[in-house]
Amino acid sequence: EFYIQFRAIHIDPLERKWIAVSLLVVGLLVSIIVIDAFFHGINPPGKVETVDSDSLHLNKEFAEDNLGVQVDGKGAIIIRMVAGRYSFFPKHIDVPSETPLTFRWVSMDVLHGVHIPMTNMSTMIVPGYVAEITTTFPKPGEYPMLCNEYCGLGHNHMWSNISVIA
Ligand code: CUA
Known part of the structure; x- marks a missing residue:
């Protein structure tokens, strides 16, 4: 029927x-x-590289004394930073202008973002993954590095400073 x-x-x-x-x-x-x-398997887009966010202090690459600006064996500039509530570590870095810079970020706790106003640089920093961006600053100056993913009550105060030197 x-x-x-x-x-x-x-x-x-x-x-x-x-x-x-x-x-x-x-x-x-x-x-x-x-x-x-x-x-x-679902992953963040791009090159996927995992990291244990709970033991960054034991991780060679992201241990506290290995953070900041370094020149690798091939002459490339690598900047390693840790994002955590509520700062990027280190708080301040000096980098050269007109030179390719490879930033590598990891989070020690929750999801953060990184955005540098007046540039095209913006990425999420997902706990458990390495966020990597290569960029060049054409002009010397002071650039703030801001968190652009809400990460808690101190989110608005989460920033570091980049001095781009000629
Ligand atoms: Cu970190 Cu918002």
Whole structure:
């Protein structure tokens, strides 16, 4: 009886086609999510590099005395910083202008963001992952580095300073 009732509903053939198309699209999106979540693993976009946020003090790269500006064996400038409620460590760095700089950030606690006004530099710092950006400052000057992800009551006061030297 149900079958007879269902057949009795009149749906225009064109509309029927579009219903099929939209169901197909929904099915496709759901299967992409399912495949990503269970077969590929969900990760932040970009180069994925993990870190143990709970033991940064024991981590060679992000131990306190290894933070700040360093020149690696190939002459590249690497800046390592730790974000935590409510500061970036170190609080102040000096870097050269017109030189590629590779920033590497990790969080010691919650999700933070980093944004440098008047530049295109902005990224999330997700606990458990290394956030890396390479950029160049064209002009010398003082640049604030601000947190742009709400991380708690002190969020508004979370910043460091970059002096770009000619
Ligand atoms: Cu850190 Cu907002």
